[in-house]
Amino acid sequence: DDGYRLWQRYELLKDPQKLQQYRQNISGVLIQGTSPTLTVTRQELDMALSGLLGQNVKNQSEITANALVLGTPENSPLIKSLNVTSKLAKLGTEGYLIETVAVKGQKATVIAANSDVGVLYGTFQFIKLLQTNQDITRLSISSTPKIHRRILNHWDNLNRTVERGYAGFSIWDWHKLPDYIDQRYIDYARANASIGINGTVLTNVNANALILTPAYLVKVKALADTFRPYGLKVYLTARFSAPVEIGGLKTADPLDEQVKAWWKNKADEIYTYVPDFGGFLVKANSEGQPGPQNYGRNHADGANMLADAVADKGGIVMWRAFVYDNKVPDDRAKQAFTEFKPLDGKFRKNVLVQVKNGPIDFQPREPFHPLFGAMPQTPLMMEFQITQEYLGQATNLVYQAPLYKETLDADTFVKGAGSTVAKVVDGSLHQYNLTGMAGVANIGNDRNWTGHLFGQANWYCFGRLAWDHTLTSEKIADEWLRMTFTNETAFLNPINKMMLQSRETLVNYMTPLGLHHIMGYDHHYGPGPWIKDKKRADWTSVYYHKASPEGIGFDRTATGSNALAQYAPGVQKLYGKAETCPEPFLLWFHHVKWDFKVKSGRTVWDEICHRYYSGAAMVGEMRKTWDATQSYVDAERFNHVKMLLLIQEKEARWWRDACVLYFQTFAQRPIPAGLEKPTHSLEYYQKQDPKFVPGI
Ligand code: BDP
Numbered sequence: 001d002d003g004y005r006l007w008q009r010y011e012l013l014k015d016p017q018k019l020q021q022y023r024q025n026i027s028g029v030l031i032q033g034t035s036p037t038l039t040v041t042r043q044e045l046d047m048a049l050s051g052l053l054g055q056n057v058k059n060q061s062e063i064t065a066n067a068l069v070l071g072t073p074e075n076s077p078l079i080k081s082l083n084v085t086s087k088l089a090k091l092g093t094e095g096y097l098i099e100t101v102a103v104k105g106q107k108a109t110v111i112a113a114n115s116d117v118g119v120l121y122g123t124f125q126f127i128k129l130l131q132t133n134q135d136i137t138r139l140s141i142s143s144t145p146k147i148h149r150r151i152l153n154h155w156d157n158l159n160r161t162v163e164r165g166y167a168g169f170s171i172w173d174w175h176k177l178p179d180y181i182d183q184r185y186i187d188y189a190r191a192n193a194s195i196g197i198n199g200t201v202l203t204n205v206n207a208n209a210l211i212l213t214p215a216y217l218v219k220v221k222a223l224a225d226t227f228r229p230y231g232l233k234v235y236l237t238a239r240f241s242a243p244v245e246i247g248g249l250k251t252a253d254p255l256d257e258q259v260k261a262w263w264k265n266k267a268d269e270i271y272t273y274v275p276d277f278g279g280f281l282v283k284a285n286s287e288g289q290p291g292p293q294n295y296g297r298n299h300a301d302g303a304n305m306l307a308d309a310v311a312d313k314g315g316i317v318m319w320r321a322f323v324y325d326n327k328v329p330d331d332r333a334k335q336a337f338t339e340f341k342p343l344d345g346k347f348r349k350n351v352l353v354q355v356k357n358g359p360i361d362f363q364p365r366e367p368f369h370p371l372f373g374a375m376p377q378t379p380l381m382m383e384f385q386i387t388q389e390y391l392g393q394a395t396n397l398v399y400q401a402p403l404y405k406e407t408l409d410a411d412t413f414v415k416g417a418g419s420t421v422a423k424v425v426d427g428s429l430h431q432y433n434l435t436g437m438a439g440v441a442n443i444g445n446d447r448n449w450t451g452h453l454f455g456q457a458n459w460y461c462f463g464r465l466a467w468d469h470t471l472t473s474e475k476i477a478d479e480w481l482r483m484t485f486t487n488e489t490a491f492l493n494p495i496n497k498m499m500l501q502s503r504e505t506l507v508n509y510m511t512p513l514g515l516h517h518i519m520g521y522d523h524h525y526g527p528g529p530w531i532k533d534k535k536r537a538d539w540t541s542v543y544y545h546k547a548s549p550e551g552i553g554f555d556r557t558a559t560g561s562n563a564l565a566q567y568a569p570g571v572q573k574l575y576g577k578a579e580t581c582p583e584p585f586l587l588w589f590h591h592v593k594w595d596f597k598v599k600s601g602r603t604v605w606d607e608i609c610h611r612y613y614s615g616a617a618m619v620g621e622m623r624k625t626w627d628a629t630q631s632y633v634d635a636e637r638f639n640h641v642k643m644l645l646l647i648q649e650k651e652a653r654w655w656r657d658a659c660v661l662y663f664q665t666f667a668q669r670p671i672p673a674g675l676e677k678p679t680h681s682l683e684y685y686q687k688q689d690p691k692f693v694p695g696i
Contacts, residue, residue: 001634003448006191006456007483010051010131015487018133019053025109025136027066028058033075036229037116041070041123044190048127065106068126070119072112078103079112087142088114094198094231095144096122098129100137109139117198117231124194132482143468146426149316149352149381149436150466151199151235152192153281154443158211163204164387164524166394167444167451172202178222185223188443189230195463199233201438205283205320207239209246212266221273228276235318238280238306241290242266253295254305267309279315280306281354281438286323299323299339300346307348316434318381319347321355321371326536331554331561332543333359337370341566345377352381352436357407359563360544362390362440363516364507365403367575367585370566372421373412373429381436382407382425386458388442389524391506394451395647397622398506399499401461401473408469413570422469437466453640456484457499473500491632498625501618507584508615509652512608513598514553514588517544518659520689526651527658528689545587547666551594552604553587564589594667605667612656613675619649658685 001009013019029045031038042059045068049057060067063078073080073088087097096113103110111122125143129136155163156170171184192200202220203211210216224234243249243262253259270277284291284302292302303319310317324335340353347353353375358366362385372380384404391398408422415429423429425437439462442450450456461476477499481492510527511518518541520528531541546554556563557576564572575581578590583598594605602610623645630638657678660671662685671677 001637003453003456003637003640004187006187006449007131007460007480008048008187008191008194009483010048010127012054013052013130013133015133018130022130022136023053023055025066026053026057026068028060028064029068029070030060030063030078031070031076032078033071033116035075035116037120037231038070038075040190040229041116041120044120044127045123048130052127052130063103063106063108065108067103067106067108068111069103069108070111070123072114072116072119074114075116076112079110082110082112084110084112088112091118091142091144094118094121094196095142096125097142098122098126098139099141100139109136117193120193120231121196128194128479128483132479133487145196145467146469147435147437147466149199149278149318149434149438150197150463151201151278151318151436151438152197152386152441152443152462153201153205153383153438154441155204155206155387156202157204158208158216162444163206164385164389164440165442165444166387167442167449167455168446169444171443171445171449172219172223174216174219177219181222181226184445185226189227189232191459192232192463193230195460196467197463198231199235199278200227201235201237201281201318203237205237205281206287206289207237207283209239209242211236212238212242212270213246214269217270217273220270224274224277233276233278234274235278235281236270238282239290240282240284240292240294240302251295252290254292254297254301255295260305260308263306263309267313267315271313271315275313277310277313277315279310279317279350281318281320282306283320283322285325286320298343300343303351303353304346304348307351311348311350316350316352317348318352318354318436318438320383321353321369321380322361322383324538326538331556331563332538333556333563334370334561334566337374337566340371341374343378344375347378349433352379352434354381354383354436354438356383356385357404360516364391364503364511365406365514365584366516367588368407368410368412368421370563372424373414373419373568374566376414376430379427379432379434379436380424381438382421383438383440384462385440386442386455386462387440388455388458390510390519392510392648392651393525394442394455395644395651396506397452397454397499397641397645397648398458398502399454399461399473399477400458400503401465401476402500402503404461404465405469405473408465411570413568417570419568426469437462439463439466448640452644453484453637454499456480485637486632488632491629494625495629498622502622505615505618505622505652508611508618509655510615512611512615513583513604514585515545515608516588517541526689527655527662527685529659529662530686545663546591547663549666549668551592551596552608552663552666553591554589555591556589560591594669602672603669605663605669606672608663609660609672609675612660616649616652616656619645619652623649653679654685654688658682658688661685 518529661682
């Protein structure tokens with residue numbers, strides 16, 4: 001098995017009792033109404049049921065005992081005749097219910113929703129019940145997404161390279177589009193629909209204006225047409241200077257009438273190709289990208305101009321808050337807040353400001369971004385990174401649900417205790433009328449989609465949490481493991497545990513105790529705590545760890561950059577003092593002496609060493625755990641993960657030794673007794689870094 005089928009393998013179920021129960025309880029499928037979405041729903045059911053149950057389940061037009069009845073009250077008289085309308089009324093456009101009911105005196109299982117896409121989502125949930133061996137004899141399930149826009153962001157370039165992609169090239173084959181519809185596009189849509197993802201931004205945030213030209217729009221249309229039955233909307237990145245680059249205008253000033261008209265026409269043109277086009281994602285005035293500030297305007301001016309261009313068609317603009325500039329002589333962690341907070345309330349209704357989970361950049365651990373909670377009048381959208389730019393790329397097994405949950409569950413305290421980031425993002429804290437969550441995709445044209453097989457779990461958990469952020473990491477891992485591998489508990493228990501610990505393990509061997517941004521320069525692979533003297537200070541490592549003979553860490557309290565003041569008083573209290581600051585964020589918020597005592601009773605130097613060593617040792621444990629599962633996994637996937645875990649262990653040791661040796665040059669203390677000595681010298685590790693050229 002090469003992993004291509006993801007969590008949708010649909011192989012014959014192994015448990016004989018469950019198999020019997022399912023066969024008995026699903027005697028036929030009755031779908032009333034017709035639409036492209038209902039057609040793919042039926043196809044999916046046929047595929048799933050014939051595979052999982054090993055028999056074809058017939059489609060029928062009359063109700064019989066144990067039928068599976070699907071539809072909406074609008075297109076199915078049968079569903080309409082049932083007593084579910086009041087329940088459905090609470091489920092919105094995308095929610096669904098699955099109930100065991102009596103239909104005309106016959107016991108039946110009903111999958112009902114207010115829209116065909118809701119029916120499709122319910123169907124995937126029903127299929128999952130079978131895949132994960134749940135009892136289906138008495139069902140009463142209902143579910144509604146907590147967030148409206150659940151979107152993948154592909155950082156895919158038109159030449160098919162993928163920025164920060166580690167799973168091959170882009171799955172969009174622009175050359176063969178629009179005429180060639182790769183089966184992958186359909187399987188991609190199926191996978192996304194199965195976890196409730198309802199939007200995809202096809203192109204890199206470092207945008208190329210050519211995507212907005214007719215030659216590409218016809219290709220975009222072909223993808224949108226393919227995805228539409230699955231409820232997946234297409235969005236594009238808008239290069240702010242497009243009016244100049246492809247429009248022949250002299251300026252891209254958002255207040256210029258010609259520029260406004262150009263974007264309006266462009267948007268109208270896009271809608272002729274894609275009538276349900278979702279809108280634009282924009283990276284502006286960040287890392288060299290053009291934007292409104294080039295013309296003395298602000299982010300709201302830029303976002304609103306684009307928002308006006310798509311408003312009449314129901315489009316939205318996702319305007320990114322990932323901005324920082326090394327010409328601003330302040331802590332990078334503060335800059336987005338400084339620029340965006342004053343603009344609260346100044347954005348159009350169809351604008352979402354898209355904010356990364358933390359204030360720096362997708363590090364293994366960051367505190368939540370201070371903008372969450374700080375813009376009550378502006379819907380803020382979460383941006384997580386699924387691709388593992390800073391998390392060992394595609395060779396490291398790290399399950400990210402705990403990372404996402406840590407941010408979502410964090411308390412902003414802006415309306416008292418319990419004002420979690422999740423409540424900001426789902427709109428309940430500030431009554432946002434538009435809500436969203438984006439995940440930077442880890443998908444490429446590798447046969448298994450994500451490079452590392454366990455990367456699939458990150459795509460999966462992103463979708464699940466965007467739908468329902470109250471799900472636990474453990475529950476999501478359990479679902480994914482059952483569908484991807486097996487329902488055997490002897491496999492599930494240890495591997496679930498391994499997944500749950502994997503993120504903390506990675507934090508320990510890369511950036512323990514709140515360290516951050518100490519990776520290799522530019523490529524971001526491997527350790528690079530020694531990176532300094534680059535063209536931008538905020539692209540070096542020394543900027544962030546501030547190690548000196550006295551101590552280590554970034555003072556972000558009032559005695560330092562005071563970034564902490566951007567948070568509500570409750571958060572300031574929590575992190576304000578080194579003595580009481582939760583250890584995961586100690587060196588994020590504080591500069592402490594090497595002999596500072598942490599909770600374990602060790603000095604910070606000793607603790608750093610212990611964390612690096614225990615992190616690396618844990619990868620050794622992961623290898624043992626995986627090796628013990630050989631009899632539950634096919635040889636191809638077993639060996640794939642086994643080989644990658646070996647690489648991961650080498651990388652973890654590399655991080656450990658490089659970082660410990662480097663920080664030791666400041667701490668001037670021995671590596672604590674009992675910990676093995678690094679194999680090589682610091683110079684050796686520095687030379688390992690392909691981009692380490694001192695002084696440049
Ligand atoms: C950083 C990446 C860079 C992206 C940037 C962004 O290193 O490639 O373009 O984020 O999010 O993480 O715009």
